[in-house]
Amino acid sequence: MADKKEDKEKGYSFRCMRCLGGRIFVPRGETTTHCPHCGQGWRITWVTPEVAKIRGRLVE
């Protein structure tokens, strides 16, 4: 929680919808990311320049 402000300046982190085990950090502007906990890939959309949202699951 202490580093939340710092994170916000570089990207956005959200909870993985698959494993719910932890937060995924997405650098600003990235449109895909992978959960470091379960390996699931996610498509990302940026609602605002600071706030990202999961758009859907990445099928590989």
Ligand SMILES: [Zn+2]
């Ligand atoms: Zn996960």
